[in-house]
Each structure stands twice: as structure tokens, then as C-alpha cells.
Amino acid sequence: MATQGQVITCKAAVAWEANKPLLIEEVQVAPPQAGEVRVKILFTALCHTDAYTWSGKDPEGLFPCILGHEAAGIVESVGEGVTEVQPGDHVIPCYQAECRECKFCKSGKTNLCGKVRAATGVGVMMNDRKSRFSVKGASIYHFMGTSTFSEYTVVHDVSVAKIDPKAPLEKVCLLGCGVPTGLGAVWNTAKVEAGSIVAVFGLGTVGLAVAEGAKTAGASRIIGIDIDSKKFEIAKNFGVTEFVNPKDHDKPIQQVIVDLTDGGVDYSFECIGNVSIMRAALECCHKGWGTSVIVGVAASGQEISTRPFQLVTGRVWKGTAFGGFKSRSQVPWLVEKYMKKEIKVDEYITHNLTLAEINEAFDLMHEGGCLRCVLKVHG
Secondary structure: OOOOOOEEEEEEEOOOOOOOEEEEEEEEEEEOOOOEEEEEEEEEEOOOHHHHHHHOOOOOHHHHHOOOOEEEEEEEEEEEEEEEOOOOOEEEEOOOOOOOOHHHHHHHHOOOOOOOOHHOOOOOOOOOOOEEEEOOOOOOOOOOOOOOEOOEEEEEEEEEEOOOOOHHHHHHHHHHOOOHHHHHHHHHHOOOOOOOEEEEEEEHHHHHHHHHHHHOOOOOEEEOOOOOOOOOHHHOOOOOOOOEHHHHHOOOHHHHHHHHHHOOEEEEEEOOOOHHHHHHHHHOOOOOOOEEEEEEOOOOOOOOOHHHHHHHHOOOOOOOOOOOOOOOOEEEEEEHHHOOOOOHHHHEEEEEEEEEHHHHHHHHHOOOOEEEEEOOOOO
16 A cells, blocks of 8 residues: 555544543554554444543553554554565454463463563553654554554554454444453353353443353343343343343342342353442352353452352352453454354444544443444544
8 A cells, every 4th residue: 555654644533631522633653563563444333441441540541542442444554574464454453462472372271462461551562662653743652452543553463353354344343342252251251051040230232242142052041130221122132031120129139139040140240340249240149150250340449359158159250351252363253153143243333423423422322322332433
């Protein structure tokens, strides 16, 4: 492409400071260095993690930055030594890297990868510990190694999954975060078996993806728990078989669920990021074998608690990141599953706007009627 090796000036939504509206700015995006890929972002969705960092509650949050981590686009150019993708490839940027060489990747026990974390955690690129973004000469931090609220972004080559060019980018952008997180929590982390009773706390995108994953796994009952009763009708379409609103009960929610299920559920999933709900999710699990998976991200400094006896008597407490999926290897597989209509994606998209309307999109997300809002990034 004509832009190869050149600085690209384009539009991006910049978060100059916490909790202040994002501003659409003319941003300079430097060419990719060794081991880097510059991507033309076509569609990006909003996720609560973006809002969490923007709110100022994220200890790793740095300003000014370009947020965004659930997206799809086309490779514009690649840096030296990049062999797995080339200009023109359709890709999904992945905040969870996969280098296939580090201790984590080689362990066979986790989807976490240590290769670029030291840089992505502080908003820069690994090569020179600098940003590829600037506005009028001032450096702008990267976010989660992706920064997709920009017409162009630069990512590490270990953080980009090459996908089927026939897949609609305005849909499969969702496979960069929320949907895989929910599906994988069920399939990879909990390994839910057929006939299981499952409880899902929080019926946003991730919670609904958990329900869908549980239905696919053959769960016999899928209990959705949310304080917004309007969510139940939608949740039924994703596999939720019964609905409990904690506001309708005087007893603690864990006791309500235990009473409903003859002693507790086989698996529970906390998809909110609230430490008191994490406790409830564990304590509604069946004695002897119940497993609870923490999917939601709690605010910094928060701690979880329960009586040790809950674990001594056989309950298991675990967590998951990106649903345990190995990003570069398995995101293309998820795209294939979507193309074969084996997993839902379109059904999570409730709104479509443009990058210029990003602040409105964040407002929609907080109103509760929005699952995923997809932004068209170019023109």
C-alpha cells in the first residue's frame, strides 16, 4: 500500500483524562517496527473494560490514551520479521497475546502469554518502549495492546489473529473479547458437562455468552440472575431456562439458588465484577463438587472472601481470562464456528453507530438496553 513506511494521519477517539468525553482527534500513527503490524480498523465494539479504564478506576489506566480492544480490520503494513500476516489480511486484534514461545505458552496449562505484557501493561510497544500514536507531537498511550478506537492502530504480531476474509468484519469484531470470554469460561475453564445445572450472575454480553456455551454443552438448567427483569426475555434466546431477580427475595441470593436446586448448582459464573456477588456465586454451588468461575473484573484493590469451609467441603473457585482461548490459534476457529452458524454473534449487536458517535455509544452501554454497540470506524 502507498502508506507503507509512512506516518499515517487519521482520526481516533482520544481519552485525554478520566471520565471526560472522548475527543475525535487527528492522530499520527507511526509505521510498524520489527515484530509489529499496522492495522486499518474497520469496526470496533464497546466493552465494559473500556468504560472501566476510562472511569479512572483501573490501576493500569494511563492518560491520554486510545481505548478499544474488540475490533476487526485489515493489515495495512507489517514491520521487519513479521511472517504470519501480510498486508491485505483480515484480522482481529487480540489483547491476550500468544507468542507460542514463552513459559506460559509452552506450559499447555494456560492461554496467558508473557511475551509483550511488560509493554502492553504500561501503554507502549515492546521494541522501544514507546507509543506509535501522537497528537501534535505529544505521545498518546496504547491500551491493552490494541487501541482500536482509531482508524489505524499498531499491534504486536503476537497479538493479531488472521481470519477468514469472507467473515463479515462488522460482526466478527465481537470475537475479540466478550463472546469468547463467556463461551470459553464454560467450555475451557469449567468444562461443563451435559445434564449440569448452571447459574449465571449478570446477563450482559458475557453472561449471555456463558448461557449460550452452557446450552451447547447440554446443561439441563441455566438459571440467569440479574437485577433487571427486562433482560429475561432476551436471555431466553441464549439458553437461560429460568430467571431470578435478587430484588424479589428477602433471603441472600445464594440461599435462594440453593433452595431452587436441591443443594446448589454444579457450576456458577460471575459475569459482573462485584466481589460480594463472587462470594454468592461460590456459595450457591453444590457441596462436594460445585465449581464457580470468576469472569467479571473487579475494581482495583477489591478482595474476595468466603469461609474456608466452603472450599474444604469440595467447592472449587477459579477464574478465567479471555475464556481460556489461545488467541491466534483459536479466534480463527471461533470465526469458522460463526460462519457455520454454530455460535451466535449477530444477536449480541443491539446498536450500530460511527466512531464520531462514540460518547453516545458509551451512554447507551450504561443504560442497560444495549448489549454490544458496533462502531463503523471509517467514514
